[in-house]
Ligand SMILES: Cc1ncc(COP(=O)(O)O)c(C=O)c1O
């Protein structure tokens with residue numbers, strides 16, 4: 001009987017009768033630690049006493065939330081597109097107005113409120129193609145191969161969806177790095193595909209080893225049908241930037257083993273370390289000659305969420321598909337049409353990212369200034385993070401060559417591991433949860449991304465403002481020392 | 489050998505090795521007719537001679553593309569949120585500014601560029617809950633039961649995904665109306681769920697018959713496990729508005745048969761016919777007393793794309809889940825977190841829709857004026873469409889009580905049916921394709937939505953401006969007469 005005295009009926013939809021693949025999905029970046037952080041914030045705001053006065057979220061690559069400022073020009077154009085009356089406002093620069101006019105002319109009824117082509121606005125895809133050509137030193141790019149997406153997440157999930165088939169030993173397997181960005185494992189779980197782990201080499205600054213790829217692939221071939229290889233460069237959560245040689249080796253491996261390549265290049269402007277440089281998979285592919293550039297199937301993903309713009313909330317992004325079979329491409333176009341179109345403000349923003357103010361235009365200097373400030377600050381914080389973490393005994397951190405994260409290895413005392421086990425928790429989850437409760441710092445345990453058995457890590461973004469980051473790093477230091485002492 | 493003299497390798501991903509469920513997906517609203525319409529537009533713009541001077545798209549519910557104007561207040565707030573510098577601009581009304589401030593305060597770093605909670609911004613969900621309470625005469629609504637979405641499409645697909653399980657005779661079946669909005673069949677195909685068709689009664693103005701629901705359900709139970717019933721009210725493509733009695737009967741049916749109800753209510757403000765009124769499933773459910781309101785699992789969907797706002801491009805929407813099992817709800821929250829969050833401008837817009845200018849606020853009168861103009865024009869065009877279509881011999885059209893479409897039945901001569909069959913085309917596809925080539929009018933054939941065997945229809949939106957709609961209707965008349973003559 002329910003509270004109302006009515007016979008309670010069993011639910012149609014219960015945990016036992018729901019989609020079993022959905023149950024298998026995990027997504028650590030927004031997992032239990034983050035839920036607890038939100039609770040703690042609420043408790044603080046209600047006046048509850050805590051050993052800290054604020055929760056610092058270093059768990060997610062959410063730049064504006066950490067105080068990074070948007071690019072003025074981008075926001076001016078978005079305002080103009082949202083409310084075209086402003087085109088009569090003389091305080092807006094002419095280049096912002098002309099960009100806004102061009103975007104609006106590509107929209108049905110000159111309104112961002114219209115659905116666009118499912119693949120994205122034509123003129124935006126043309127601008128993306130030209131951007132890629134410039135970036136890759138003239139390698140040609142066909143706008144028809146560009147699909148605008150709802151953030152890179154959408155593109156990645158869509159491509160995986162297209163790919164997965166077969167049952168049992170012929171089920172599609174997809175190779176992903178460990179550690180990985182957990183969107184990949186989540187999408188594979190949801191699709192019921194086989195996740196094939198290849199381990200990045202922590203000793204060599206989280207680089208990719210072809211021998212490790214081969215090992216993972218050979219093992220997987222015994223129980224599934226490996227068909228794709230995903231690479232994140234610059235890396236999340238690991239922050240490495242791949243060398244040109246490494247990319248070439250990976251492409252050769254994919255070609256030899258007949259794997260479709262998925263290159264997650266959302267951090268393409270986030271390269272900080274000296275001697276490191278971003279090389280797109282596409283550019284390297286084309287430099288390897290027609291034997292490769294005519295055959296290897298490659299999909300590359302980009303987003304408005306990262307780099308210097310950090311515009312996550314707009315959910316803009318694109319993917320470029322290279323050497324995709326024409327019939328499959330038609331299927332892809334059909335599939336994306338079901339969702340009608342990506343959000344238009346995100347498409348507009350993507351357009352601005354690939355076509356920013358040019359030299360001589362009124363907004364150019366300020367644009368360069370703002371972009372430089374943001375990227376320099378990130379470079380500085382990458383360095384700071386690595387340096388301070390490496391002063392802590394029991395923590396060792398690879399250089400943060402790129403992206404927005406450090407992924408240091410932490411030594412957890414045996415006793416703490418035991419206590420975690422007793423609680424049924426991963427030791428690094430236990431560690432991070434304790435850190436959150438004692439210091440207010442919200443990190444993500446390494447187990448959420450995957451790591452070599454018996455090693456422990458956490459992921460920390462480099463995004464807080466420098467002063468806050470310094471405090472945060474010192475708190476981590478203090479906490480780690482106390483924790484180590486307590487469990488020794 | 490490829491063109492470059494290199495041995496061409498077989499693709500990894502081909503039509504034969506791709507996801508077979510994706511291949512089964514169909515989406516007529518953006519199908520071959522629309523692709524041809526886009527081609528024709530290109531040909532016209534290149535100066536090619538056609539028997540018409542412009543392509544008129546009446547295939548999709550895309551209001552702004554057809555010239556409908558956005559609500560000024562909404563766009564002002566969006567501009568303010570995009571470029572907060574404008575908060576210092578005295579030409580913006582105070583109520584727009586205070587709304588913008590409230591939205592920005594709910595965003596990390598006061599920026600729409602931040603990711604939000606995956607379920608959507610807290611304050612927006614609170615506003616949605618209050619809107620629903622007002623709409624439903626005080627029936628309580630918990631903001632925790634609101635999930636903001638990327639358009640209603642996203643919510644619908646997510647709910648279906650949660651639900652589908654089992655294999656063979658226990659595979660989840662979902663009941664959808666025929667005719668239906670093809671998002672449903674597409675999503676079910678992609679998920680590999682069983683589509684259970686129930687037919688709307690064309691003779692009774694496309695109403696739902698419980699006996700037909702029962703027939704469809706009983707038949708389906710022999711080969712699958714029916715678990716959900718989808719209803720679109722007001723209807724797309726059929727334009728009917730359900731009576732309170734009908735909704736009550738449907739709810740009773742769902743309760744007796746243990747079906748989860750999915751109510752697609754994106755056209756809730758689009759009711760034109762005298763004597764018709766929108767009743768939300770939730771309100772009726774609660775009026776039926778705790779036997780129903782405490783037990784029946786109901787999910788309702790809304791969107792920024794339709795009604796008087798027509799803001800499709802922003803991809804805003806929400807769903808309300810009622811009587812959902814707590815564990816399932818936790819799984820839903822986890823599932824949506826993988827995509828990070830719905831687009832923030834769409835969330836902001838959804839907030840404005842549920843919390844528009846209030847009496848006494850500076851923008852109130854203009855808001856009411858703009859909304860009234862749009863809704864009156866739609867009502868007028870609904871009437872006009874029905875009237876003109878019914879003057880055509882061989883076409884009969886039910887009243888367009890609501891939504892944005894007419895779905896008239898057309899008589900296609902035997903000879904034309906034969907010619908279509910010979911071409912391997914559905915007769916109404918043949919008809920619409922011919923109309924497009926001869927008149928430039930782009931409609932969607934009834935076969936894209938489903939219809940009783942041996943009957944033929946097309947869907948035409950009522951969205952073109954009245955003068956254009958009049959021309960369009962006359963062209964349809966002319967074409968139909970000519971077509972009928974030609975094939976008699
Ligand atoms: C490696 C990587 N790929 C993809 C994404 C998805 O980003 P979005 O969907 O916001 O574009 C992220 C977000 O953090 C990421 O780190």
Ligand SMILES: Cc1ncc(COP(=O)(O)O)c(C=O)c1O
Nearest residue numbers: 549639640641669720724791793
């Ligand atoms: C009945 C119905 N449901 C859902 C949608 C999806 O709309 P959106 O995803 O733009 O909110 C539409 C769009 O036409 C519709 O007609």
